[in-house]
Structure formats: structure tokens, C-alpha cells
Amino acid sequence: xxxxxxxxxxxxxxxxxxxxxxxxxxxxxxxxxxxxxxxxxxxxxxxxxxxxxxxxxxxxxxxxxxxxxxxxxxxxxxxxxxxxxxxxxxxxxxx
Amino acid sequence: xxxxxxxxxxxxxxxxxxxxxxxxxxxxxxxxxxxxxxxxxxxxxxxxxxxxxxxxxxxxxxxxxxxxxxxxxxxxxxxxxxxxxxxxxxxxxxxxxxxxxxxxxxxxxxxxxxxxxxxxxxxxxxxxxxxxxxxxxxxxxxxxxxxxxxxxxxxxxxxxxxxxxxxxxxxxxxxxxxxxxxxxxxxxxxxxxxxxxxxxxxxxxxxxxxxxxxxxxxxxxxxxxxxxxxxxxxxxxxxxxxxxxxxxxxxxxxxxxxxxxxxxxxxxxxxxxxxxxxxxxxxxxxxxxxxxxxxxxxxxxxxxxxxxxxxxxxxxxxxxxxxxxxxxxx
Numbered sequence: 001x002x003x004x005x006x007x008x009x010x011x012x013x014x015x016x017x018x019x020x021x022x023x024x025x026x027x028x029x030x031x032x033x034x035x036x037x038x039x040x041x042x043x044x045x046x047x048x049x050x051x052x053x054x055x056x057x058x059x060x061x062x063x064x065x066x067x068x069x070x071x072x073x074x075x076x077x078x079x080x081x082x083x084x085x086x087x088x089x090x091x092x093x094x095x
Numbered sequence: 096x097x098x099x100x101x102x103x104x105x106x107x108x109x110x111x112x113x114x115x116x117x118x119x120x121x122x123x124x125x126x127x128x129x130x131x132x133x134x135x136x137x138x139x140x141x142x143x144x145x146x147x148x149x150x151x152x153x154x155x156x157x158x159x160x161x162x163x164x165x166x167x168x169x170x171x172x173x174x175x176x177x178x179x180x181x182x183x184x185x186x187x188x189x190x191x192x193x194x195x196x197x198x199x200x201x202x203x204x205x206x207x208x209x210x211x212x213x214x215x216x217x218x219x220x221x222x223x224x225x226x227x228x229x230x231x232x233x234x235x236x237x238x239x240x241x242x243x244x245x246x247x248x249x250x251x252x253x254x255x256x257x258x259x260x261x262x263x264x265x266x267x268x269x270x271x272x273x274x275x276x277x278x279x280x281x282x283x284x285x286x287x288x289x290x291x292x293x294x295x296x297x298x299x300x301x302x303x304x305x306x307x308x309x310x311x312x313x314x315x316x317x318x319x320x321x322x323x324x325x326x327x328x329x330x331x332x333x334x335x336x337x338x339x340x341x342x343x344x345x346x347x348x349x350x351x352x353x354x355x356x357x358x359x360x361x362x363x364x365x366x367x368x369x370x371x372x373x374x375x376x377x378x379x380x381x382x383x384x385x386x387x388x389x390x391x392x393x394x395x396x397x398x399x400x401x402x403x404x405x406x407x408x409x410x411x412x413x414x415x416x417x418x419x420x421x422x423x424x425x
Contacts, residue, residue: 005202005203005204006406006410008197025191025194025260026194028203030409031412031416042190045180045184045267064133066135
């Protein structure tokens with residue numbers, strides 16, 4: 001019997017410093033339990049994390065890189081969304 | 096005739112489009128942008144990367160064999176724990192690299208099969224035997240030292256997933272080189288027999304390690320396009336020279352002699368000049384005629400075949416659980 005290709009999982013780890021889970025890479029595993037164990041062995045051999053998420057790669061919907069212009073243009077023209085857009089006199093101090 | 100004419104014009108348009116896209120692609124590379132898996136890339140760029148990354152992955156996996164040979168015979172528990180951790184790292188590095196290669200559209204199964212069928216290459220260095228404990232010291236010090244020299248520029252490689260994998264690998268690899276040098280230091284400060292053992296290991300590994308950087312620049316097949324695509328940042332000879340310059344003082348500190356009577360410091364350039372490398376040996380080892388090629392391939396095939404039932408059982412169990420939870424949901 002030919003064994004089917006083992007499914008691909010994306011691995012996310014929350015590091016010690018309390019930040020959000022961050023993508024660290026991917027791995028193959030037949031199911032979620034083994035994916036978690038493999039993620040522990042492959043991505044946290046030096047205490048890199050306190051929590052792991054594994055997500056089937058097939059469950060991820062990604063934006064299209066060829067449409068990134070259209071996708072992100074709306075934010076680029078709105079410089080008034082940044083604090084430096086506004087003038088506050090120096091006498092007022094840090095704000 | 097009309098149809099044919101249409102086809103021709105379509106094909107020409109596609110070529111034009113590809114030329115435009117290739118120019119755009121090169122502009123992104125020149126601007127130091129990273130290329131990501133879903134971005135358009137020339138077919139040759141993809142092919143070069145799949146070849147290079149998968150060869151790199153195979154090297155990490157085969158690289159476990161010469162060292163694994165000494166895990167049960169390490170002289171102390173401390174050395175054994177370190178060697179075991181190092182070999183586990185090599186396995187992890189292989190897996191990061193297979194994952195990076197897979198983002199280019201080849202499955203890991205496909206890549207592993209190519210290696211097991213003898214169609215894919217791996218680093219020539221792993222076809223040499225580890226005859227004494229001192230070989231484990233030399234592998235950490237020089238083989239990993241040479242690998243780091245090669246891999247640090249790859250952290251800035253134009254292909255994002257490869258560069259990111261190399262950053263992790265380089266972080267982990269630095270302990271490998273230090274533990275190797277520590278073994279060499281202990282041996283070279285030890286008894287006469289231990290010193291002789293260290294020197295003998297250096298004698299056997301020196302030239303094969305210099306060959307790890309690949310053929311000289313004048314003979315390299317892949318250098319030019321790889322440089323243009325910023326996959327490669329330094330030429331083989333440049334990296335080899337950097338490695339030699341870094342290694343000579345380390346060997347002097349150990350009180351060991353590099354087995355090259357012709358080696359001398361060029362006072363003008365500040366570089367250590369080494370004698371001619373026997374490229375015929377390199378060619379032979381790559382062609383499958385090194386001291387351990389057949390052993391290594393046989394060991395990989397045996398491990399793969401003997402692990403087949405585990406893969407099948409895990410897949411069957413996952414399938415059973417999937418069906419049960421589907422039945423419960425129904």
C-alpha cells in the first residue's frame with residue numbers, strides 16, 4: 001500500500017516574553033497530536049516557547065502577492081493615521 | 096492555419112511577458128527584496144533553489160551518520176549528551192530545509208525519494224569515515240566551521256524561506272563548532288597518544304574540509320547566475336580563503352600542524368596561501384566512489400524502509416480517528 005503524503009502543518013510559538021504566537025515554520029505530521037509533539041522537538045529544543053499552535057497548512061487563506069498594491073494602497077495614502085502628522089508645540093511637552 | 100497563427104502569437108506574447116517579469120524580478124532582487132513562495136519567479140531560479148536547498152537538507156540528514164557512529168562510545172556523559180544534542184540539531188536542520196524546499200512546490204517525499212534513489216547529491220564530506228573520537232572533535236571544529244562559513248551569507252539569500260531557515264540553523268550551529276574545538280583542545284593538552292590522535296584526525300580531514308566549499312571559481316557551474324540572483328553572496332574560493340585564514344591561528348593555538356607543507360602567510364595580502372587541492376578526489380567522492388558512499392546510502396535506505404511501518408501506522412490511525420469523528424458528527 002502506498003502511504004499518502006503526510007499532511008503539512010504551520011507552527012506558531014509564543015515565546016517567553018509574552019508576545020503573540022509567531023509563525024516559526026512548518027512540518028509534516030499525520031495528525032494534530034503528532035504535529036504538536038514534532039513541533040516541540042523541531043522548534044523548541046532551546047526553550048524557545050511556552051505555548052505552541054499547529055494549524056493545517058490547507059486551512060490558511062492567504063492574500064495574493066500580485067495584488068498587494070491594490071490590497072494595501074488604502075493605508076499608504078492616509079498619513080494622518082500616524083501621530084507625527086499632527087503638530088503639537090514643544091512647550092506642551094511629551095504627548 | 097489561423098489557429099496555428101494564434102498559437103504562435105500567444106507563445107510569443109508569453110515570452111515577452113516572461114521577459115518583462117524576469118526583468119521585474121531581477122529589479123526586486125537588486126533592491127534586496129526577499130522573494131516569497133507565492134511570488135512570480137523564473138523557472139530556473141526555482142529549479143536552482145530546489146536543487147540547492149534539498150541537497151543541503153540531504154547533507155544534514157546524512158551528516159547524522161558519521162557522528163551517530165560515536166554516540167554510544169563518547170568518552171564521558173557530558174560529551175555524549177553534547178553529541179546527542181548536536182545530532183538532534185542536524186536532524187532538525189534537515190527538516191527546516193526540507194520545509195523551505197517544499198515551499199517551491201516539491202514534496203518532501205519526492206525529495207527524499209530522489210536522495211534514496213541516488214539521484215540527488217549531498218555534501219562530499221559525509222562520505223569519509225569517523226575512525227577515532229578525535230574525528231568527532233575535527234567534525235565540530237572544521238566541518239561545522241566550514242558549514243557556518245557557507246551558511247552565514249545564506250541568511251541574506253534572496254529567497255525568504257531559505258534565508259529564515261538559515262538564520263535558525265546558524266544560531267544553533269555555533270555550539271557545534273565550539274564543542275568540537277573543546278574536544279580538540281582537551282586532546283591536544285592530553286597524553287602523547289591523545290595529541291597524536293588529534294593530529295591524525297586533522298591530517299585526514301583537512302583536505303576534504305577544504306573541498307566542502309566546492310570547485311574552484313574557474314570551474315564552478317552555478318556560480319554566475321546564483322550570484323546574480325543573490326542566492327550566493329561570496330564565491331567558493333572567497334569562502335575557502337576566509338575559512339583558512341580563520342582556522343590557521345586556531346590550529347596553532349592547539350599546537351597542531353595543518354597537513355600542508357606548502358602553506359605560508361602572504362605578508363602582502365595577509366592571507367594564508369594553501370597548496371593545490373586534489374579535485375580528482377572530490378570528483379570521485381561526488382561520483383559515489385568515496386570511502387563511505389555505499390555505507391551512507393545503505394544506512395539511509397535501511398532507516399527509511401524500517402520506518403515505513405511507523406509512517407503507515409500513523410497514517411492509518413489518523414484516518415481511523417478522522418472517520419470516527421465524522422461518524423459522530425453525522
